Amino acid sequence: GAVVSQHPSWVICKSGTSVKIECRSLDFQATTMFWYRQFPKQSLMLMATSNEGSKATYEQGVEKDKFLINHASLTLSTLTVTSAHPEDSSFYICSALMEQETQYFGPGTRLLVL
C-alpha cells in the first residue's frame, strides 16, 4: 500500500524555538495533504489543508502565522511551528490524498516544548 512518512518522529525543544515537521508521500504524488493535531485523550482535529503550489487553508482557530505550511512539491509538505510554547506540545499527524480519493496517514510526530 501507499506509504507516508513523517520526520522527525519525536522532537523536544525549548520554548521560543521553531520546529519543522516534514510529511512525505513515498510512492505516490499528492496534490493535497492534511495536517491534524491530537492532544492527550482527545481526537484528531484538522489544522489545515495543504495544497501543492498554493496557500494552505487553515481551520478556524488555527493561527496561520504560527503554523506555517509549505507544500512545495507533489511529495512533500512541511509544517513549521514557529516560536513554540508548551501549549503547542501535541501529536501532529499528516495525511496524503492519493488520486483525490484515499487518505494515507503518516506515523505522526510527537512534539514536546519545554
Add this chain to the structure above:
Amino acid sequence: KQEVTQIPAALSVPEGENLVLNCSFTDSAIYNLQWFRQDPGKGLTSLLLIQSSQREQTSGRLNASLDKSSGRSTLYIAASQPGDSATYLCAACNQAGTALIFGKGTTLSVSS
C-alpha cells in the same frame, strides 16, 4: 457541521469475548466512513473503510456496518484477543478529497 461521537469511551473485556464499538455521526450525507486503530503513542492503522453505498465491510475478525439513515456505524470484533487492546477511532468523510472528521475513540482493553 459534522460531528462524530463514539460510545463507550473505554471498554474492558476478557479474552475471547465478542464486542461492538459504536460510532454515530450527525450529518448522514457522508461520502465514506473509516475505522482506525491507534496504539499508545503511535499513528493510525486503517482497519476498514465503508463507502456510502455499502452496508458493511469485513476483514478477518472485524466487521464494520454503516447505517446512513440513522447516522450510525458499528465495529464488531469477534473472539477478542489481548493484542486487540488499543484505541479505535471512527472517522467520517463528507466529500471525496476532504479531510476526515474523527470521533474521540474507544479505548479497548482485552485481558488474558
